[in-house]
Amino acid sequence: MVIDAEQEKKEIISRYRRLLRKAKPILKDGDAKLIKKAFTLSLDAHKDMRRKSGEPFIFHPLAVAEICVEEIGLGTTSIISALMHDVVEDTDIELTDIERMFGKKIARIIDGLTKIRGVFEYGTSQQAENFRKMLFTLSEDVRVILIKLADRLHNMRTLDSMPRNKQLKVANETIYLYAPLAHRLGLNAIKTELEDLYLRFTDRPIYSSIAEKIDATKAARNKFIKQFMIPIKEELDKLGIEYEIKGRPKSIHSIWNKMRKQNIPFEEVFDLFAIRIILDTTMEHEKALCWQVYSIVTDYYTPNPDRLRDWISTPKSNGYESLHTTVMAKNGQWVEVQIRSKRMDEIAEKGYAAHWKYKDTNTTAESNLEKWLARVRDLLEQNNHSALDFVDDFRGNLFSEEVFVFTPKGELKTLPYGATALDFAFEIHTQVGSKCIGAKVNNKLVPINYVLKNGDQIEILTSAKQKPHEDWLRFVVSSKAKSRIKDELKEDKKKSAEEGKEILLRKLRQLKEDPSQQLLEQMREHFKVQANFELYYRVGRGFITAADLKKFVENKPTSPLKNRPNAPADAKAIEQEITKIKGRYEDILLVGEDMDVVDYKLAKCCTPIPGDDVFGFVTVSEGIKIHRTNCPNAPELLSHHGNRVVKAKWTSQHEVAFLTGLKIRGTDRVGLINDVSKIISEELKVNMSSMSIHTDSGIFEGEIMLYVNDTRHLEQLIEKLRSVEGVVKVSRFDSKE
Template sequence: MKIDEAKEKRELIRRYRNLLQKAAPLLKEGDVKIIKKAFLFAVDAHKDMRRKSGEPFVYHPVAVATIATEEIGLGTTSIVAALLHDVVEDTDYTIEDISERFGEKVAQIVEGLTKISENSARGESIQAENFRKMLLTISEDIRVVLIKISDRLHNMRTLESMPKDKRLKIKSETEYIYAPLAHRLGLYNIKSELEDLSLKYSDRKTYDEIVHKLIESEPARVKFTQTFTEPIIRELNGLGVPYRIKSRTKSIRSIYNKMRKQDVPFEEVFDLFAIRIIFDSPMTEEKAMCWQVYSVVTDYYRPNVSRLRDWVSMPKANGYESLHTTVMGPEGHWVEVQIRSERMDDVAEKGYAAHWKYKEQGKVHQRKAHEQGIEGWISAVREMLENDKESAIEFMDDFRSNLFSKEVFVFTPKGDLKVFPKGVTVLDFAFDIHTEVGAKCLGAKINGKLVPLNHELKNGNQVEILTSNKSKINEGWLQYVKTSKARSKIKSYLKEDKKRTAALGREIVQRKLKQLHLPMNDTTLKQLREFFDIRTDLDLFFKIGEGKIDHTEIKKFNEQHNENEKIRSEKLVPEDAKEFKKRIRKIRQDGDELVIGEDMDNVHYSLAQCCNPIYGDDIFGFITINSGIKIHRTNCPNAVSMMANYGYRIIKARWANQQDEEFEIKLKLEGTDRVGLVNDVTRVISMQMKVNIRSISIDTESSIFKGVIGVSVMTTEVVDELIQNLMNIEGMVRVTRID
């Protein structure tokens, strides 16, 4: 295909001008000149590069810079860094070149955005190492993370052109870390879009169904909104304060989560949208105005008092401020109403960047909850990174555990407010005060009452920690804590004892492997870890040294190892995706995919039990260390973590066109009980559909029946048809496939 260079140049200039237009409100004198210099440098650096879609690569950094300024609100330094963010990684220019031309600050941000090369990664997961490297910059310059989120958003928006295995890897990283990070930094719109796009590439069918139903139901929502807001508008007009009202539809992923969690169809998700009332008033009058608007709304609609959320008096840890209430609207529908000022809305839309802008202007409340929220979180991340002695994957698990948490507000004996993730215990509180207080924690007094160290804190608790020199940290404490700070401190204490025991375990392993004529190298230790389902070498040696794993079990490992070697000599069992692609092309002349149903003689693979894929499901292959290739559904509950941490083990897979194999699946049935219902169910399955029933379990309580039926099917089309026919039975309310 011939490239129209003149057309591409015009398009690039259009995109660059759009960037300047979006950035205009944030620019000072001389900024345009700096941005132009960075733009021209990026154009030259990437001049011979193209994206998978075929368009010039430089479109990407321009798009990232536009997202960073338009959707997050970042200024000139960030725009320049965004334009240059791939230069060091993808061209021959160095960080020194960037520093020389654009200054040390821009170079520092670009350095934070540059991925680690595979050769210099210190652990087994290059992706987890890159996450850690990026997060190290949070304590130095949070703009690195904000630009990285912009970069990821543009990659997700243009993911269609990537091969399937790359799409799955990128969407899983997004779901695993970038969406939670966006949420934690208050970027709700970006977080929602990242989650929606992740769903699009893991369960396209469900995604398209929800999109279609949202479009279909939009006229009814618009009409309902007009009816609901009519009396409120009359009253607000009389207040003499500028305001605007908008309707916000729940994100596709949120609707999907609700359907799954509550096990209901789209039509039964009632809170599909919220009404947002945004007013403009001086900052000193914001709180009073929120309650005045609340009074107007509740004059017309009865509120559900249990659903009142006051994040104006007590902002969320990421700076979010708003007053939420749920009221009974027309036609018996509950409606969520969100009330906030223009400043609050700006912070809610653009998160940390907007919070920082208002703070610099002196327009942020100096409430301890607010300041402790965002600044406190960054301090906790800094401390966690300083104590980082774990593997990258362990680090990521600890880090993620706090990203999506709801909050609880508690007080010290002196009345100081502290904000923690919901679910924290007395022990978390103790370690937050000081490491030594945590190490000696015996329990606490909450509102004067004695409680144990694993007691969960509730909103409004006043906590006084009790200590004793006899108290000793043990492994069980890790089960009691929620915060990464407490976990890392406990792990540090335990690790010293652990190392001594692990040294003994290492000697045992070394001796046993020598007897079995096996080398003690990284490959053997990886295989041992997977055999015993253990994540690190230290844990492996510790459990053997402690006697939790008998050294005779290593003999069983050797027997399986020999069996695997036999399979390796007969069938393809690759180390990673690159090796698989090279070798499968020699076996199959028509591509680099694993074809389920045709390649069994040449490739060692099996279907994963965690998600039980059947013919017609979207699937991918995951290369294990000991068990060959496992085939998973793309929406498998374990897929996100596997692909986010081990993308280099992901391979493309598809079903053969002809499939004679039967797969067992389970269906969950719910409905109203009546005489002959079970007979009707079995008749539809066995007689009408000619499907074999493998198991059946039905319970009835208060005229409601619930059942689980196991059936053998050949394709997803049969499953869909079976569910439809079962739904036609009188009294049947819901039929769903169980993962």
């Protein structure tokens, strides 16, 4: 590749100037000088580096700084930190140099960003440990995470130049952690774009088809919005207020989610878009005005009473404020209308950063986010769980909606949606949670697993004899309750394991067995437990009895465990293994960098068939398992264990049949089943493994398990079946065994 150095220099300067132009409104005296200093330092530090796409590396920090200013609304400190966020990691410049040149605050932010540079690069616990470090800096300065999100957004926008397995890994890590983080910090626009980009890189055909359909319906949609708004506009003009109307289509990812969850095609997704009315008014008038506009909308269109959402009176804990209602338009279509002020709209799009702007005037929205950050700090102090547990608990709390409840004295508490009386007890205090035996909700006695509803007033009942049980973890949803229960159980578990170890060693002595490492490993294999600690615990609790141990010793294998495959260290080692195993040609899946033919199993969670976009995942005991890239378990596998992922793709040199399932629905008529089975077995020569049809009041629903060669074969079959008279819907489902 020939590089025109002059041209590149010009482009770098032009991008730098664009950044300054965008930052101009927020710059104070002396800021431009500091930004120039940071830019010069970064430019020099990265001068010999290029990105995967071949561009000069400096394009990346410039783009991240621009996202910080324009899309998140951050200021000078963040611009400087974004420009230098890779400097310490990639070059000889030390943190102490940065502190000397730019001060403590910027050095601390860059330290935070450097810590999370390698997130999810090594093994599971390392990834999670890094993530925990990132949150430590988040709780000190939320800008760390905002700049990290800008960095991630730019990486996702430029993911095209990465190899396929890297794309899958980065995309899944994004959907697993970064999109929920953006959601929690109220960065709606960034969350939506990250989700859409995730879909684009993991399931391009679906992404493209939804994008095309949204485009195709654009003109009709705009016309509809215009018609819908005519009477409302007239009324708003009479009121003499400034307003703006936007018709926003739902994001591609959320449409896909709806199609998947409800198992419906694009055409049946009704609320494809929302109409947003944004009012330009002062803070003291905004609440009353939003309700006035709501009243105007519902004068003309009938609202769905179950779909009114008032986040103006009680904002979401990420600061989101808006009034949502769903109304019936004149053409029989449900339309979501969102009513909010200009301030609320800015907070909804830019989230946490926009709060700084309104910080002095609006304390409630701020304090909700502050409360959440305080909760994160609290969680981090419980530093005794495995980092992986921590990440899972934390992540669980990112996306959850809230429920608003009251203490007996009328204090408002916000808990994750689905929280129970027990969650509430732990929210009050660890001791109250541990001793909780029940609660009074609105003066009625309820059990500890009672699910809280908005507006409930709760009084917790305790007993000195009560202590946490394992099954409590099944019905608490907040991170705080989970981590406290695990703490208490861990103590109990430790005691049981110590007792179990004594019992086990005593029993083995009686049976004249030496408790060697090899014997313990055979025992773990036999009793299907992962670690010695778990084995001792099960003995201590009596789940493994003396009789079980005796039986094991009598029937134990005589040779060491030769057949058990060791967990391969990482993808590279696996690919070397693969090269040795060549020579199995009846399979048609190619795996690994060298695209060899190897042994594999198809994952039962998503039942891939040839033609599906797939990846290989190295399991500890079952060799390589093949998953679809849009498998529900993919985000967790790829973000927790990215180093165990191998490339995989189908080639169609053999006719091998794969089992898959079809759901079929329609109106019942005589001879229908006969027509359906004729198409399957006679026309397309497909073997069925089972067929179950259920009819009720003239509607039939069926599930057919059949063998197909690949996705093309399956699509052909679905097309044919849809043309049968009476069949309304045919869709693929994954057979769960």
